[in-house]
Amino acid sequence: MSRTSTPTLIFRRILAALPSIVGVIIITFVLTRALPGDPAAYFAGPAASQEAIEQIRETLGLNRSLLAQFFIYIGELFRGDLGMSLTTGQSVLSDLLARLPASLELTLAGLFFSLVLALPLGVLAATRPGSWIDHSVRLIATAGVSLPTFFTGLLLIYLFYFRLGVAPAPLGRLSLLYTNPPAVTGLFLIDSLLAADFGTFWAALSQLMLPAITLGLFALAPLARVTRAAMLGVLSSDFIRTAKASGLSRRTILFGYAFRNALLPIVTTLGVVFSFLLGANVLVEKVFAWPGIGSYAVSALVASDYAAVQGFVLTMALLYVVLNLLIDLLYAVIDPRAGVES
């Protein structure tokens, strides 16, 4: 048995991810071509003549065989060219790069909110199974997951913006009174702090609050339940009994011994929830007029904007690979056994 070094681990993971990326490229290509609707007709507009449509079809290369189109697409991919969006008229790459940070910031904030709630709630529920705390945690989690996000979002807007007036208007990432902070990471909270612009920070935070809570409430249920189940499992294991028999303090047992062991399933679920939220937060983005990639992808899909859809799916696949890599690395940090070759 030997522990694998971290660079080897990273390299091996990336290598293992290559086939899935190739698969994603092929499938998205085929699927976007199979979509109903004619991009050329859509692009030419309702009043265009048949000739104009044919002409556009030719400029877009849509009159060639599927295989030829595919190789052109691959060639462009290698040059970092994701094509032009038919709806925005911009390159898909710049569209995605402009919108991805907004989605990331929203998802990360939602996840943060949900973790801050779910971990303590799950631990509390596990240490007192069957108590009123356990039951209320289950109730909160079930409510969070059964309310659709657009409903929670609208409810929060109604309460905090319309009735109480404590939240700003749900109109994107920053109210019109502020200018975007100089882009470093693309995340407004971090960029404004880097620029020491606290006014913008607060403005961005208050815009982010409601959509993040909306998303977070949805992620609360799986995280709290996994935390509870993992803690319950670990707390009844042999080594916890040893720790008790050694007279270790309750806090050492709970956090030093049990929680660290319970982290493994929690981190796994965290990865699943994260990638799920990243793609599925489109409803929240629509409700809060959030300029993220979810809403971009939906409008592209409706418009048969194949290049944008392909770009979106590819981005998600790459994000997913990166995310899984991060989670594997996190495993290796938490569990010394994770890097062992079997």
Add this chain to the structure above:
Amino acid sequence: MNIAPPTLPSSPLPSSPLSSIPLLAVRNLCAEFRTRSGTVSALENISFYINPSETVGIVGESGSGKSVLALTIMGILDPAGHVTAGEILWSQSAATLNLLNTPEKVFRQLRGKDLSMIFQSPRTALNPIRKVGKQIVDVLRCHTQLPPAQLKPRAIELLASVKIPDPAQRYEAYPYELSGGLCQRIMIALALACSPQLLIADEPTTGLDVTTQATVMNLLKDLATDRQMATVVITHDLALASEYCDRILVMHAGHLIESAPTAELFQSPQHPYTAKLIAATPEPHKGFNDLAPILGNLPDLRRSDLPPCRFVSRCDQATDPCHNQPLVNTQVTETHQVSCWHPLGGPQL
């Protein structure tokens, strides 16, 4: 048969044959588990004592309540388990504590320091994602005043004291990198880190191969002798108990049915169950056909109408009083007790 007259139906208080106060005295201990399918009477009227620096074996088949007894003494019984009666007296430096009503805060300071426990399957009994050395340091930090800089050297010293080769290197190992025997040595080092006066070893050799079993048991015996530490060895292996223990307590279905010095128990077992256990124990000169299995099973301890003697359905000599009269405890000799209406008698009596 000139057996001492039956005493009162309730079990007599355990009396230590030595004039000194026993280190641990358990009196009339009863414990039960409340489960969905009924209340399990796991321990009933258990009374015994452990003297300083003696080695006592608790023997019985699976489900006889040995481990429950150990966990109850340590005060770490599962929340579903409840002690319903009795006392557990711990005597140390001229003070006696009833562990059953000792506040958790005080009890926690005894656990792992004055009374320790090691478990079966050592590989799962250690935290899988913490270096074994650190786990020993955790215990030292909890119970000793050692300055932080001396914690690690002390832990390495402890690893060396249980004869682990390359202790400094092993300090950095995780349990999955070590063999079962090494893990059990580390468990022993962990349990003995603060020089306890009583060590409870619950099936310490289960899951280890035979040669490792012997080395682990010899190590335990040597360490106990060196430190004048009392040891309770819980096992289902009567042969192992006879080899290492001064006295043996035999349990069956939550009852303590017989206790005697090892030699005496083997020479003249008084309880039919003990006699059958001895007959079922493999020995070098016995062939397979010489081993007599004990027929039947433990009674279902959830039953509300358990007979007073829980061995009655498996016993050849059962008569009416066994079914409906309260169990009697008989003092066979000064050190030999049995709970049976029809003790077997034997060569010494």
